[in-house]
Amino acid sequence: MSNTATQPITMGPAEPIVSSQYETREQQTETAFIGMWLFLIQEIMFFGGLFVAYAVYRYKFPVTWYESSAHLNYWMGGTNTVVLLLSSVTMASSVYATQTGKRAMQLWNLGLTLVLGTVFLVVKYFEYKEKFGHGLWPGWNWNPDALGFTDPSHAQLFFILYFIMSGMHAFHMIIGISVGAVFWVLCYKREYGPNKYLPVEMFGFYWHFVDIVWVFLFPMLYLVSAPGPLH
Amino acid sequence: MSHRIIPVKYYLINAVVLTLLMVLTVVAAKVPAFHFSDNPNGINLLIALVIAIAKAACIVSVFMGSYWSSSLVRLLSVAGFLWLCIFFMFMATDYANPLEEFGTPYLDVQSPGTNPLAGGQNHPNIGRELTPAHGGTYTPPPHLFGGHEAEPAAGAPVAEHH
Incomplete structure (x- = not known):
């Protein structure tokens, strides 16, 4: 760390803290990385089941998928993709600011990350509301007759997968925003700084992972249909 | 580092x-x-x-x-x-294999023509939507199933494995 020589540490501990079970700070950092990646791999397994279910039914019912996807608003999905992408930039910048002891940059970027995450959920809310209004909520709200599906029962399957997959993603976003809010308060209390930044960085990993899931969900759900006007 | x-x-x-x-x-x-x-x-x-x-x-x-x-x-x-x-x-x-219509235990539980959710109609190829790319209905090779004749009757087993 080169910044300690020139400027005083105003954030986090004055000296690096190495827990007793580690030989060096490098080993401690590496262990955190590996542990976090193992957690993310089990998250991949969790979402993997949903992705495989999607793949099987997409393979079975390509025409239905083609028709059903046209009922999703890809402008809203695209907006949310950009919002999440920006939030990943601010999250990564916040980690950088924590590592280099730039307090204002840390707080602003972490706060902006949480705001963008909330914007994502708000757009999602309006999307769900629109689907509900069109009778596309599977089950008791299901009204496919007005929508002209060739095969309504399998179209319902698409929307079941849509709501489960995007819903689980939104659930991860809610967890991320909640944990992020705690991190913001801790950052405000100068808990994290150049000598203690791993927790913030590991939270960033989680945030980026949720972004990656959306990167796959967006084309799979919104872009399967033919070019054409929105419904 | x-x-x-x-x-x-x-x-x-x-x-x-x-x-x-x-x-x-x-x-x-x-x-x-x-x-x-x-x-x-x-x-x-x-x-x-x-x-x-x-x-x-x-x-x-x-x-x-x-x-x-x-x-x-x-x-x-x-x-x-x-x-x-x-x-x-x-x-x-x-x-995703040519025998899937005879071998998938989890999905193809319906016999042809008996799916109540699809208005009593099912595709002859058992739930698989055929697009032009598929070239129409799939016919299994006879040597595998001892000659797969016409569609089985409604409710009948889909295929008999030998």
């Missing part, structure tokens, strides 16, 4: 690249001039997923810093994806 600090410059470049890839994936899917195939079962989704994998690689490499990490961390960062590939491969052996 584990105390790596990645300059914000790389994050901004990465954001521009990711935005361009995102625009590319929408253009490839939604602008008719760039739409590769009008077949519902065409390669459009494949193209979109390839772009998505490229985007994921950018996020993992730069935002999550795997590019600057140790070999072990880099290995872990692709392990989940490799596991997913194996998952898909084994699932494809169940469903």
